[in-house]
Amino acid sequence: MSEQTPSATRSTSRVPTWLRVLIPSILVLGWFAAFGMGGASFGQLSDVSTNDQAQFLPASAEATEVNELQAEFRDDDLIPAVVVYAADGELTDDQVEEITAQRDAFESIAGVDAEGASPVIVSDDGEAAQVVVPVVSGEEGTEAVEELRALIADEPIDGVTAAVTGPAGFTADLSGAFAGIDGLLIAVAFAAVFVILVIVYRSPLLPVIVLFTSLTALCTSVLVVVSLAAADVLLLTGQTQGILFILVIGAATDYALLYIARYRETLATEPTKWAATWAALRGSWEPILASGGTVIAGLLILLVSELNSNKSLGPVAAIGIVCALLAALTLLPALLLWAGRVAFWPRRPRAASDDPEQVGSGARGFWGAVSRLVSRRPRWVWIVSTLLLAVMSLGLVQLKAEGVPSSEFVLGESQARDGQELLGEHFPAGSGTPAVVIGPEDDLQQMADVALGVDGIASVAVLASDSPSGQAEVTADGIQPLGPPGTPAPEPDVVDGAVLLQATLEDPADSLEAEATVEALRDALDAVSEEALVGGTTAIALDTNAAAIADRTLIIPLVLAAILLILMMLLRSILAPVLLIASVVLSFGAALGVSAVVFETVFGWDGADPSVPLFGFVFLVALGVDYNIFLMTRVREESLVHGTRPGILRGLALTAGVITSAGLVLAATFAALGVIPILFLAQIAFIVAFGVLLDTFLVRTLLVPALAYDIGPAIWWPSKLSRPHDGRHVGGHATGAGPDEAGDAAQATEGARTEATVR
Incomplete structure (x- = not known):
């Protein structure tokens, strides 16, 4: 309750003056220290983060096992970069010589495996050539790709278009897309939040205090995350980093707005800033902790994920x-204690809860009109709202979340994507990015024969160090020698009785068609040997999508159960939490349905990663329920004094401003993710931003209040607050009310007694 009891006022006045100065001073100084150390940690983020998709896979995935076995065939952890050259017509001898000279220059670049680079391979139509250049994984490999690109750009060959593609090329493009996100993302998010706060509070100081609080929280979280990532306790990725920034800024600002709303009320009723601070904390700590608890619970449930990328996001966020x-x-309370009423200058803090013209159905303005609509036509309001959300959810039939090619990960310019198109025009599109098969040496020929019989496999080679190219082609007639007639066939490399085959795919390695080929290859090889395993870039994408779909099926019910339990403990009710969860789930379905239509018809994005619905669900349900928590905790508080139905109207009016502001802030911060040219983050940005606005302006404003008003006191079942009483007096005064109002009034008296007893 916003009112403070005399005993509480006396207890706060007994706190010595020196403690009133010391406690906030220590808090502010401690946070300033964390702010400084955390700010210095931003420069270390790139050193401890990775964008290597192979590290995201669970240990049980077949592609993971192949990755580990493949390392035994090579000394270094290498990934291929494919340099492709294409001419308008057939390549001339001079052009081939220049390509060969560039190929030789590649070997001097740091991070390139000089011995593993392939010779110049000319296409069957004679119009293109390719060179497969293995580079080390990680940041050194990304720098090697950039040097390869710089070399072919600085030494262009007349009449020839060149590009660097392949897995290393796509990884470099992905790293480039994340480059510089720290400053840009934070600047865009803070600019949006600052504008909204200035409009809402019309105060020059308060937005600065709120943003400093959010930035300090962000710096502190970065300090902790960088320390844990450097110690290999956490896996940090570029997309996790972006989500961390947005989540902290948006959540810290939302929690700050809720506290500020209480503090502004208490400043108008309490004699001192100290008493106002304690009263505001008592009125806001429970919903703030419950709101944060729902988000934390939802995020930590990601720890049960099979994908390491999902598993890492949970603790980081x-x-x-x-x-x-x-x-x-x-x-924030320490800073506002220091600022007091000056923080709200030039507007004067007012206690809206004591002004009948500002709360309930008698309130003026827009929220008064909403309260009157809810009180007069509650059933009509919640049924229409539900039908509207259900219609929006129909767009789910257009959602395609089975995965997208890695060439579509980066929005905008991508040399790897352009190079992949060139490669597919003149070579098997999977050239340079083969499926990797590791199996028993004795089954080499049989495995090759089975692979060549699978639709989508263009050719098969075996790793052979004796061969000039490091590998030898395997046909139905066995291993083929390279060189003049009579040249003996090279011996395949054997490690612990196993050989490594490379199956070139006819489709681009990142395509859904290539994934289907790998699935068929696995099924076919199972008949040859249970020890035959298939990995490689395409298999990694295939296993990643399968794990993401499994995560989606497992995690969503767990998140719902965890949040439901938190709401039950907070509201001391079963019915209200169940209805709140149902409303947020319906809102999520509507947001995802609309997003699916917008993605395909407006942005032209044909498909999404399987993790997009999962992340959208975790953020929207966990964050969306925050606004229901802000609303219903205040409704319960007002119901204890005024009865359920009047309490609903008062709670709606009292929380309208803060929840609307919080929703706009959170939507704006998540929308800022759209500045990063990554498809996954752009889709998450739209889903969450639109879903938050839907929760703010439809679910929390109309659906939930109208449904609760229609149900009445029973909304609090099975707590005492749900039980109607026969009394018709409140505080000794006759109400003269009708049956429903009398029940609410008597219930309020009983509820107030119960609350007083608890306290």
């Missing part, structure tokens, strides 16, 4: 939310 909670409940 949870650390961010913990920092946001701590900053909102310690740093």
Whole structure:
């Protein structure tokens, strides 16, 4: 309740003055230290993050096992870069010589495996050539790709178009897309939040205090995450980094807005800033902790994920939310205690809860009109709102979340994507990115024969160090020698009785058609030997998608169960939490349905990663339920004093401003993710931003209040607050109310007694 009891006022006044100065001073100084150390840690983010998709796979995946076995055939952890050259007509001898000279120059670049580079391979039509250049994985490999690109750009060959593609090329493009996101993302997010806060509060100081609180929480979370990632406790990726920034800024600002709303009320009723601060904390800590708890619970459930990328996001983002909670409940109150009423200048803090013209159905303005609509036509309002959300959900039939080619990961310019198109025009599109088969030496020929019989396989080679190219082609007639007639066939490399085959795919290695080929290859090889395993780039994508779909099926019910339990404990009810969860799930379906239509018809994005619905669900349900928590905790508080139905209208009006502001802030911060040219993040940005606005302006404003009003006191079942009483007096005054109002009034009296007893 916003009112403070006399005993509570006396207890806060007994706190010595020196403690009132010391406690906030220590809090502010401690957070300033964390702010400074965390700010210095931003420069280390790129050193501890990775974008290597192979590291995201679970240990049980077949592609993971192949990756580990493949390392035994090579000394270094290498990934192929494919340099492709294409001419308008047939390549001339001079052009081939220049390509050969460039190929030789590649070997001097740091990070390139000089011995593993292939000779110049001319296409059957004579119009293109390719060179497969193995580079080391990680940042050194990305730099090697950039040097390869710089070399072919600085030494162009007349009449020839050149590009660097392959897995190493796509990884370099992905790293480039994430480059510089720290400053840009934070600047865009903070600019959007600052504009919204200035419009909402019309104060020059308050937005600065809120943004400093959010930035301090972000810096502290970065400090913790970088330390844990450097110690190999956490896996940090580029996309996790972007989500961490947005989540902390948005959540910390939302929690700050809720506290500020209470603080502004208490400043108008309490005699001192100290008393106002304690009263505001008592009125806001429970919903703030519950809101943060739902997000943390949803994120930590990601730890059961099979994908390491999902598993890593959980604790990283949870650390961010913990920092946001701590900053909102310690740093912000300390700063506002220092500023007092000056923080709201030039507007004067007012206690809306004591003004009948500002709350309930008698309130003026827009929210008064909404309250009157809810009270007069509750059933009509919630049925129409539900039908509207259901219609929006129909777009789910257009959702394609089975995966997208890696060539579509990066939005905008991508040399790897352009090079892949050139490669597919003149060579088997999977050239340079083969499927890798590791199996028993004795079954080499049989495995090759089976692979060549699978649709989508263009050729098969075996790793052979004796061969000039490091490999030898395997046909139905066996291993083919290279060189003049009579040249003996090279011996395949054998490690622990196993050989390594490379199957060139006819389709681009990142395509869904290539994934289908790998699936068929696995099925066919199972008949040859249970020890035959298939890996490689395409298999990694295939296993990643399969794990993501399994995660989606497992994690969504667990998140719902965890949030439901938190809501039950917070509201001391079963019915209300169930209805709140149902409303948020329906809102998520509507947001995803609309997003699916927009992705395909407006942006032209044909498909999504399987993790997109999962991440959208975790963020929207966990964050969307925050606004229901803000609303229903205040409704319950007002219901204890005024009865359920009047309490619903008062709670709606009292929380309208803060929830609307919070929703706009969170939507704006997530929309800022769209500045990063990555398909996954762009889709998450739209889904969450649109879903938050839907929760803010439809679910929380109309659906939930109208449904709760229609149900009445039973919404609190099975708590005492749900039980109607026969009394018709409140506080000794006759109500003269009708049956429903009388029940609410008597229930309020009983509820107030119960609350007082608890306290």
